[in-house]
Amino acid sequence: xxxxxxxxFRHHGQLFCNEARSLLTEAGFELVCNDTGRKLTRDExxxxxxxxxxxxAGTEIYDEDMLSVCRKLKAILRFGVGTDNFALDVLRRMxxxxxxxxxxxxxxxxxxxxxxxxxxxxxxxxAAVRGGGWNRYPMWELNGKTVGIVGLGRIGLxxxxxxQGFHVQVVAYDPFLNREAAARLNVRPVxxxxxxxxxxxxxxxxxxxxxxxxxxxRNAIARMKDGAVLINTARGALVDEEALIEALNNGxxxxxxxxxxxxxxxxxxxxxxLVQNTVLAPHVSALSYETNYEAxxxxxxxxxxxxxxxxPVYPLC
Numbered sequence: 001x002x003x004x005x006x007x008x009f010r011h012h013g014q015l016f017c018n019e020a021r022s023l024l025t026e027a028g029f030e031l032v033c034n035d036t037g038r039k040l041t042r043d044e045x046x047x048x049x050x051x052x053x054x055x056x057a058g059t060e061i062y063d064e065d066m067l068s069v070c071r072k073l074k075a076i077l078r079f080g081v082g083t084d085n086f087a088l089d090v091l092r093r094m095x096x097x098x099x100x101x102x103x104x105x106x107x108x109x110x111x112x113x114x115x116x117x118x119x120x121x122x123x124x125x126x127a128a129v130r131g132g133g134w135n136r137y138p139m140w141e142l143n144g145k146t147v148g149i150v151g152l153g154r155i156g157l158x159x160x161x162x163x164q165g166f167h168v169q170v171v172a173y174d175p176f177l178n179r180e181a182a183a184r185l186n187v188r189p190v191x192x193x194x195x196x197x198x199x200x201x202x203x204x205x206x207x208x209x210x211x212x213x214x215x216x217x218r219n220a221i222a223r224m225k226d227g228a229v230l231i232n233t234a235r236g237a238l239v240d241e242e243a244l245i246e247a248l249n250n251g252x253x254x255x256x257x258x259x260x261x262x263x264x265x266x267x268x269x270x271x272x273x274l275v276q277n278t279v280l281a282p283h284v285s286a287l288s289y290e291t292n293y294e295a296x297x298x299x300x301x302x303x304x305x306x307x308x309x310x311x312p313v314y315p316l317c
Contacts, residue, residue, distance in 0.1 A: 008034045010039055012056070015295070017293050019293075057078050064087050064090045084235065106287070114258075125137065149171070157181055174189075198225065221244060229256065249275060264283055
């Protein structure tokens with residue numbers, strides 16, 4: 001009987017490339033996919049993963065109850081990098097190999113896009129011209145500014161690389177800082193409170209866990225430099241949205257660029273939608289053709305490597 005690979009996320013048809021599917025089917029795996037066009041119910045998800053050898057996961061939840069039905073599971077690959085939807089302790093106890101993909105270039109490019117869009121007032125200009133106006137708002141240059149990167153992993157390091165040509169000073173906070181990589185990119189390590197106090201732009205690139213939830217709360221935002229810009233392409237719950245909106249409205253912060261929110265999809269009554277000095281996107285920073293293609297290949301290769309007694313390409317456990 002063929003070993004099953006489950007793809008429960010509803011956008012697998014658009015994201016998981018044909019070459020990745022071929023790698024698995026040619027190796028004798030059977031793909032079981034969510035072709036409903038909608039998010040599966042918990043019972044439907046359980047039925048799909050019950051006999052799976054491997055799962056290619058989206059943002060659906062894999063808590064202890066969900067994983068309790070998995071009798072043959074050997075690998076779970078996140079089609080992304082955030083694993084806050086995984087019960088990692090349960091997966092480790094089960095002996096399941098966990099892997100992620102690499103999206104650092106796409107996310108870093110998008111973070112840089114949000115930085116420039118916020119400084120240059122792109123949303124305001126776009127709305128003005130589309131509305132028949134010719135409003136000419138003052139804008140700011142990135143040149144000469146200090147950019148603070150909170151979380152200097154692969155994405156943060158790539159952003160630091162992209163910033164090299166802008167003649168900025170880059171400072172970074174990371175509790176697990178790669179000092180060699182930071183030195184190579186002329187990134188100065190600092191404490192979080194010092195970063196907030198000196199940075200003109202703060203870009204968040206941390207995972208979401210019990211230690212980072214609301215790391216940007218009202219007190220942290222108050223420590224930020226007056227007129228600073230906050231960028232978040234990581235996880236919405238890193239930021240206390242109520243405190244952020246207050247700071248944007250009272251002028252403490254100049255602008256914010258957000259790709260993620262505390263509740264997703266964002267609700268139509270979310271007050272952040274009424275704040276003019278924001279650049280908003282629907283959690284799409286990693287959604288490039290190049291990243292999606294490579295992500296599928298990485299997931300497929302990870303499953304094949306686990307089947308051969310190895311580890312995922314980018315292993316977590």
